[in-house]
Amino acid sequence: DAGVTQSPTHLIKTRGQHVTLRCSPISGHKSVSWYQQVLGQGPQFIFQYYEKEERGRGNFPDRFSARQFPNYSSELNVNALLLGDSALYLCASSSKTRGTEAFFGQGTRLTVV
């Protein structure tokens, strides 16, 4: 059974550009969460989606947006990239919105130059 898959694994973008990151959750999982992790820090919550609806949002600017599709896969979009957006972006899927373990993908390493 496939785990959480994220694409691409690495990405280099220029300041001001836009980026779309993709995530496919574990089969049967309806909840997808996105996190940003800067080197040496813990993951910072960006969004959670469940059954295609946004269920939670972290303290990130409106340049960050996401959506979940009918097959429960998800996209994270970041507009007007800044150097400070360089980080490992993690997607996690779970069977419920709370109270259960999260299964993470390998992450997308985004570098903004």
Place this chain on the structure above:
Amino acid sequence: SQKIEQNSEALNIQEGKTATLTCNYTNYSPAYLQWYRQDPGRGPVFLLLIRENEKEKRKERLKVTFDTTLKQSLFHITASQPADSATYLCALDNAGNNRKLIWGLGTSLAVNP
């Protein structure tokens, strides 16, 4: 202010010894707390979840305790092995409508042969 703190310094122990990692929190009332392992450049991997009404949880060589009075969780790895070397993250449920997990910075553990 709200804080979640883990051992700030890296932990170095000898193979076969017990590693004990600490997670302290302030001004949270989590319904549950989770521990994850993270290897460099990879997503976190779930290890254990403990609920507020549980004092202790075990899984193979791992043990977690949760003291809601002290606002502290301890994570133990017994009979440690070099393969246990990684960063260990604690995450707690921020009870509320935001649905997000709050993460510590992690503790780096090195088990020396």
